[in-house]
Amino acid sequence: MSEILLKIDGKxxxxxxxxxxxxxARSAGISIPTLCHHEKLEPYGGCRLxxxxxxxxxxxxxxxxxxxxxxxxxxxxxxxxxxxxIRKMILQLLLAHAPDAFDLQDLAKxxxxxxxxxxxxxxxxxxxxxxxxxxxxxxxKNAVGxxxxxxxxxxxxxxxxxxxxxxxxxxxxPLCPTEALQAAYVLVEALAFPSSATGACATGE
Amino acid sequence: xxxxxxxxxxxxxxxxxxxxxxxxxxxITLCSGSACNASGSLEVAASIEEEIAKQGLGAxxxxxxxxxxxxxxxxxxxxxHPEKICYFQIKPEDxxxxxxxxxxxxxVIERLLYTDPATGEKIxxxxxxxxxxxxxxxxxxxxxxxxxxxxxxxxxxxxYSALAxxxxxxxxxxxxxxxxxxxxxxxxxxxxxxxxxxxxxxxxPGEIKYVIVxxxxxxxxxxxxxxxLEGNPHAxxxxxxxxxxxxGSHEGYIxxxxxxxxxxxxVFTAIRQGEEYGLLGKDxxxxxxxxxxxVHQGAGAFVCGESTALMTALEGRAGEPRPKYIRxxxxxxxxxxxxLNNVETWANVPLVINKGADWFTQYGTESSKGTKIFSLVxxxxxxxxxxxxxxxxxxxxxxxxxxxxxxxxxxxxxxTGGPSGGCIPEExxxxxxxxxxLTKAGSMMGSGGMIVMDEDTCMVDVARYFLDFLTDESCGxxxxxxxxxxxxxxxxxxxxxxxxKEGDIELLEELSETAQExxxxxxxxxxxNPFLSTLKYFREEYEAHINQKRxxxxxxxxxxxxxxxxxxxxxxxxxARKCPxxxxxxxxxxxxxxDQAKCTKCGTCFEVCPPRFRAVRKISGEPVPARIAEExxxxxxxxxxx
Numbered sequence: 001m002s003e004i005l006l007k008i009d010g011k012x013x014x015x016x017x018x019x020x021x022x023x024x025a026r027s028a029g030i031s032i033p034t035l036c037h038h039e040k041l042e043p044y045g046g047c048r049l050x051x052x053x054x055x056x057x058x059x060x061x062x063x064x065x066x067x068x069x070x071x072x073x074x075x076x077x078x079x080x081x082x083x084x085x086i087r088k089m090i091l092q093l094l095l096a097h098a099p100d101a102f103d104l105q106d107l108a109k110x111x112x113x114x115x116x117x118x119x120x121x122x123x124x125x126x127x128x129x130x131x132x133x134x135x136x137x138x139x140x141k142n143a144v145g146x147x148x149x150x151x152x153x154x155x156x157x158x159x160x161x162x163x164x165x166x167x168x169x170x171x172x173x174p175l176c177p178t179e180a181l182q183a184a185y186v187l188v189e190a191l192a193f194p195s196s197a198t199g200a201c202a203t204g205e
Numbered sequence: 206x207x208x209x210x211x212x213x214x215x216x217x218x219x220x221x222x223x224x225x226x227x228x229x230x231x232x233i234t235l236c237s238g239s240a241c242n243a244s245g246s247l248e249v250a251a252s253i254e255e256e257i258a259k260q261g262l263g264a265x266x267x268x269x270x271x272x273x274x275x276x277x278x279x280x281x282x283x284x285x286h287p288e289k290i291c292y293f294q295i296k297p298e299d300x301x302x303x304x305x306x307x308x309x310x311x312x313v314i315e316r317l318l319y320t321d322p323a324t325g326e327k328i329x330x331x332x333x334x335x336x337x338x339x340x341x342x343x344x345x346x347x348x349x350x351x352x353x354x355x356x357x358x359x360x361x362x363x364x365y366s367a368l369a370x371x372x373x374x375x376x377x378x379x380x381x382x383x384x385x386x387x388x389x390x391x392x393x394x395x396x397x398x399x400x401x402x403x404x405x406x407x408x409x410p411g412e413i414k415y416v417i418v419x420x421x422x423x424x425x426x427x428x429x430x431x432x433x434l435e436g437n438p439h440a441x442x443x444x445x446x447x448x449x450x451x452x453g454s455h456e457g458y459i460x461x462x463x464x465x466x467x468x469x470x471x472v473f474t475a476i477r478q479g480e481e482y483g484l485l486g487k488d489x490x491x492x493x494x495x496x497x498x499x500v501h502q503g504a505g506a507f508v509c510g511e512s513t514a515l516m517t518a519l520e521g522r523a524g525e526p527r528p529k530y531i532r533x534x535x536x537x538x539x540x541x542x543x544x545l546n547n548v549e550t551w552a553n554v555p556l557v558i559n560k561g562a563d564w565f566t567q568y569g570t571e572s573s574k575g576t577k578i579f580s581l582v583x584x585x586x587x588x589x590x591x592x593x594x595x596x597x598x599x600x601x602x603x604x605x606x607x608x609x610x611x612x613x614x615x616x617x618x619x620x621t622g623g624p625s626g627g628c629i630p631e632e633x634x635x636x637x638x639x640x641x642x643l644t645k646a647g648s649m650m651g652s653g654g655m656i657v658m659d660e661d662t663c664m665v666d667v668a669r670y671f672l673d674f675l676t677d678e679s680c681g682x683x684x685x686x687x688x689x690x691x692x693x694x695x696x697x698x699x700x701x702x703x704x705x706k707e708g709d710i711e712l713l714e715e716l717s718e719t720a721q722e723x724x725x726x727x728x729x730x731x732x733x734n735p736f737l738s739t740l741k742y743f744r745e746e747y748e749a750h751i752n753q754k755r756x757x758x759x760x761x762x763x764x765x766x767x768x769x770x771x772x773x774x775x776x777x778x779x780x781a782r783k784c785p786x787x788x789x790x791x792x793x794x795x796x797x798x799x800d801q802a803k804c805t806k807c808g809t810c811f812e813v814c815p816p817r818f819r820a821v822r823k824i825s826g827e828p829v830p831a832r833i834a835e836e837x838x839x840x841x842x843x844x845x846x847x
Contacts, residue, residue, distance in 0.1 A: 045528025046528075047683070048725070049684075062723065063530060064725075067530060082722070085718075089685075089689075089715060090685065090723065093685075093688035094688065126684075149523075149681045151679070153680075
């Protein structure tokens with residue numbers, strides 16, 4: 001594979017063909033914040049926290065690094081006044097939903113995000129989609145999915161699948177940056193799994 | 206029907222169709238688009254059929270149910286050929302008279318004619334009516350002369366001759382160059398040059414390529430693509446096939462929303478007919494070129510009008526835009542080069558090919574060529590679909606064609622470009638319509654929605670309305686759009702309710718920046734436009750709402766009150782009788798009073814108060830005057846004193 005030379009924050013970085021800017025940066029030890037990124041999963045481009053400035057052929061633009069391909073001769077700036085301002089706003093928007101999530105709190109400190117900027121609406125889920133995509137792409141079970149769209153969009157376990165597949169898996173639990181996933185699971189378990197209250201399994205194990 | 210095997214055979218068929226049609230034979234065309242069907246066109250059609258049978262005229266008169274004529278305000282419309290006598294707002298009971306008077310006796314029925322509101326004059330012919338007179342209906346005009354369910358009708362007006370021309374003598378590259386030279390720009394929103402898009406796909410690696418029709422029109426109040434697809438589906442198919450030939454594609458898709466049942470029905474019929482005639486399918490017109498078309502019915506998500514979301518939906522997944530920084534004409538549907546253009550763009554292609562780029566570019570501005578169909582709705586006298594050359598001033602569309610604002614109201618703004626577009630104020634009414642001109646004014650062409658607003662429209666509420674629409678229609682994938690709009694809607698709602706705070710405008714601006722810079726797709730990036738454009742031109746309305754708790758348009762319910770002027774009230778009791786919530790303290794010969802605690806601000810009293818009194822007034826930003834003392838309420842009538 002051919003090597004690509006690009007600049008990130010003034011530093012020469014070597015990337016492999018097919019790498020994203022985010023991957024190139026991380027391989028060089030340059031950190032870019034993300035919420036919806038996971039090495040095992042297809043880039044999603046949902047949280048937009050990994051936004052950076054990219055200078056290419058004389059023009060400068062904002063792009064999210066998790067999907068922007070590492071191209072030769074581009075110059076990436078991972079922090080700037082504008083980038084920081086946008087990250088701060090994204091964090092504030094998410095803190096309205098998950099004010100106590102540790103990942104968000106750490107980032108909030110870094111970017112000066114005010115957790116009280118917006119009225120609290122604790123739904124906990126930040127729609128990073130990690131659980132949904134992990135279950136679909138890695139486990140290939142689709143036991144948890146998104147339902148509805150726009151501001152009504154939410155994650156939901158599909159009881160018919162979850163009652164069979166989730167007992168011994170739960171690999172998505174540690175992926176969740178908030179506690180929303182566990183809550184959704186407990187809810188669907190209580191409402192829809194037969195005899196879960198006694199701990200017996202529906203499949204007869 | 207035997208397949209047509211060569212362009213020569215197509216011309217022979219066309220001649221034989223025309224030879225059976227006597228241009229002097231009376232023909233009744235009835236507009237049967239969705240809008241007119243809703244206003245009774247189906248019943249009118251049944252009545253025509255019945256009456257013709259009753260009067261035994263079956264052999265002497267043709268009846269053609271066509272697509273939308275555009276003048277929906279006055280539908281259903283009947284045009285009687287060959288004279289082109291135009292009758293409006295036809296009811297089934299008008300039919301016997303039309304048949305016996307106009308068809309048999311060649312007499313014009315005065316009462317069904319169009320009356321020019323300016324002169325009071327009756328106008329007989331379509332082309333003399335201002336609504337039509339000032340249009341240039343290059344694309345939409347054929348709607349009135351073909352039955353969309355008849356391929357022969359389309360052939361009779363020269364249909365598929367552009368395809369024959371392309372397949373019999375033009376190389377794919379020549380087609381491409383012609384479209385590029387015509388500078389045909391996408392009519393669906395972005396205005397990207399179609400030729401350049403096609404060229405990208407053509408040059409992209411891969412054997413399999415797709416061409417796609419975007420018929421997922423979703424802007425509130427917009428229905429030009431719907432009417433084209435319903436009224437002239439073959440024009441769209443012909444354009445698509447020409448595009449496929451130019452790009453090197455053998456498979457096309459029509460992504461049409463399920464809520465357009467007539468469009469779906471007519472496009473299925475058209476495809477079946479095209480296949481029967483050999484104008485679609487294998488070896489089209491003996492050229493060796495194969496092309497098939499598949500219809501995909503969308504479930505009606507606005508975001509699926511976005512190109513990558515549409516393709517994701519075509520692949521059978523939830524319609525969410527793709528995050529990739531790569532153009533879909535290179536990597537599109539199933540990862541293959543895919544050209545996506547909207548209905549109107551495809552319908553322009555046969556014209557460009559038949560008449561040439563030089564002819565096409567005579568219409569329009571420097572950067573926007575040809576015509577554009579607009580859906581003219583809102584506070585406008587002539588609601589309907591209008592097609593004008595690019596570069597036509599907004600003013601001409603609204604006043605000459607649209608007939609201005611009804612009810613003697615004042616024009617305030619015109620919203621163009623759909624929910625992600627913007628509002629253009631009165632001082633910019635001379636603006637010529639064009640892709641770049643509208644963008645420069647802070648709005649956009651979009652797919653051609655044009656909503657006219659009068660002085661009673663609150664611009665803050667307009668922004669709130671569109672944001673409400675967009676939060677509902679966002680796919681919800683990225684934070685700046687989903688969460689940003691959620692907060693923007695909250696702030697705008699609170700401003701219209703009189704709870705706006707200092708700093709709200711700045712907060713909205715901050716959220717706008719985040720969406721514009723960081724959202725994933727065009728829908729998200731343009732989502733703040735309704736706010737930004739109204740702020741740009743109507744900032745004082747925002748400030749009045751926030752600082753003075755006043756709605757200058759007297760529209761936001763929470764900020765207005767109805768008050769009866771004691772000096773003017775004549776105790777006619779009309780308002781008290783009509784008030785649905787018993788909020789008017791009335792009484793014989795007693796000055797009426799609005800009980801503010803009971804008032805729901807429905808505005809009924811304001812509307813019913815006789816114009817000679819005009820005693821009810823709307824107030825905003827000032828306290829409601831104190832109630833008149835009980836003893837002062839009695840009215841002593843001057844006339845009785847005498």
